[in-house]
Amino acid sequence: MSILVVGSVAFDSVKTPFGERERILGGAATYFSVAASFFTRVRVVAVVGDDFGPAEEAVFREREIDITDLERVPGRSFHWSGEYGYDLNVARTRVTQLNVFADFKPKLSDGARETPYLFLGNIQPTLQLEVREQVAAKLVAADTMNYWIDNTPDDLRAMLERIDVLVINDAEAREIGKEPNLVRAARRILSMGPSRLVVKRGEYGVVMFSKDSYFATPAYPIEQVFDPTGAGDSFAGGFMGYLTATNAIDEPALRRAIIYGSVMASFNVEEFGCERMRRLTYDEINARFRELRAFSNFEEAEMPPF
Numbered sequence: 001m002s003i004l005v006v007g008s009v010a011f012d013s014v015k016t017p018f019g020e021r022e023r024i025l026g027g028a029a030t031y032f033s034v035a036a037s038f039f040t041r042v043r044v045v046a047v048v049g050d051d052f053g054p055a056e057e058a059v060f061r062e063r064e065i066d067i068t069d070l071e072r073v074p075g076r077s078f079h080w081s082g083e084y085g086y087d088l089n090v091a092r093t094r095v096t097q098l099n100v101f102a103d104f105k106p107k108l109s110d111g112a113r114e115t116p117y118l119f120l121g122n123i124q125p126t127l128q129l130e131v132r133e134q135v136a137a138k139l140v141a142a143d144t145m146n147y148w149i150d151n152t153p154d155d156l157r158a159m160l161e162r163i164d165v166l167v168i169n170d171a172e173a174r175e176i177g178k179e180p181n182l183v184r185a186a187r188r189i190l191s192m193g194p195s196r197l198v199v200k201r202g203e204y205g206v207v208m209f210s211k212d213s214y215f216a217t218p219a220y221p222i223e224q225v226f227d228p229t230g231a232g233d234s235f236a237g238g239f240m241g242y243l244t245a246t247n248a249i250d251e252p253a254l255r256r257a258i259i260y261g262s263v264m265a266s267f268n269v270e271e272f273g274c275e276r277m278r279r280l281t282y283d284e285i286n287a288r289f290r291e292l293r294a295f296s297n298f299e300e301a302e303m304p305p306f
C-alpha cells in the first residue's frame with residue numbers, strides 16, 4: 001500500500017524560546033512524508049524552486065520517499081516564518097510567501113493517480129481539491145489552517161465536501177464550525193462533508209469525533225519541547241501512515257492510528273525541523289506506543305459501597 005500527500009515543501013524561519021533557525025527545510029508535506037515513511041511507501045506532490053538543493057533532497061531520499069511528482073521550477077520555494085512564545089501551542093506567523101506555489105498546477109503521474117490513500121496537507125484549498133479530483137483514493141484526509149480559513153473560506157468549504165477525515169487543531173475547529181464549544185463545532189463540521197474529525201490539541205492530546213463515536217488520548221508528555229513546528233503534520237503522517245500500512249479504516253485501526261500519530265508528533269517537537277525524525281528508530285516508536293497506551297489505561301470498577 002502507498003500514500004500520496006500534497007502540501008507545502010518549504011523553507012521555514014522559526015523562533016522558539018529555545019533558539020532560532022533560518023530557512024531550514026519544513027513544510028506540511030515534508031513533515032508528513034517523513035513521519036509516514038516509517039510505516040509505508042510515500043509519494044509527494046509539491047513544487048519547489050531552485051533554492052531546493054541536494055541537502056534538502058537528501059531528507060526525502062534517506063527515507064525512500066518518492067519525489068517523482070515533486071516539480072522543480074525557476075523561482076523561490078514556499079517560505080514561512082513563525083514565532084512561538086512560552087505557549088508553544090500557538091504559532092505567530094510573521095511571513096507567508098507562496099512563491100512557486102502561487103501558480104502550481106499539479107499534473108499527477110499515473111502511479112500517483114492510483115494511490116489508495118491520500119492526504120491533502122496544508123496548502124491552498126483549490127490546490128488540495130485539484131489533486132483530490134485526480135485521485136480515486138479509498139480514504140482521503142485533509143488539514144488546513146487559519147490562513148486559508150480566513151482568506152479562502154468558500155474554496156475550503158468545497159474541499160471539505162470531498163474528503164473523509166479532517167485533521168485540524170482546536171482553534172481551527174472552532175473557527176470552521178463557527179462555534180466556541182468544541183463538541184458542537186465538531187457536529188457542524190461533520191455536516192460539511194467529512195465523516196470523521198480529528199482535533200489536535202497540542203500538549204493536551206488529540207480527540208476524534210464521528211457522528212456516533214468519540215475517542216481521546218493525552219499527548220505523550222515531553223519535558224523539552226524545542227520546536228513545535230510540524231507537530232500537526234507529523235501527527236497526520238503517523239496517523240495516515242499506519243492506516244495505509246494496515247489497509248484498515250475501522251474504529252480500532254483509527255484509534256491505534258491516533259496513538260501512532262501522537263507518538264510521531266512527540267518525537268518531532270524534540271528538536272528543530274526534521275532533525276529528530278531523521279535519527280528515529282522503530283524501537284523508539286514502539287516503546288512510546290506502549291507507554292502512551294499505559295498512560296490512560298485503567299481497569300473497570302464499580303463504585304465502592306458507602
Ligand code: AMP
Nearest residue numbers: 008010026027080122229230231232233
Ligand atoms: P504545523 O504542523 O501546523 O506546525 O505546520 C508547520 C508547517 O506548515 C511549516 O513547516 C510551514 O512551512 C507550513 N505552513 C505554514 N503556513 C502555511 C500555509 N499557509 N500553507 C501551507 N503550509 C504552511
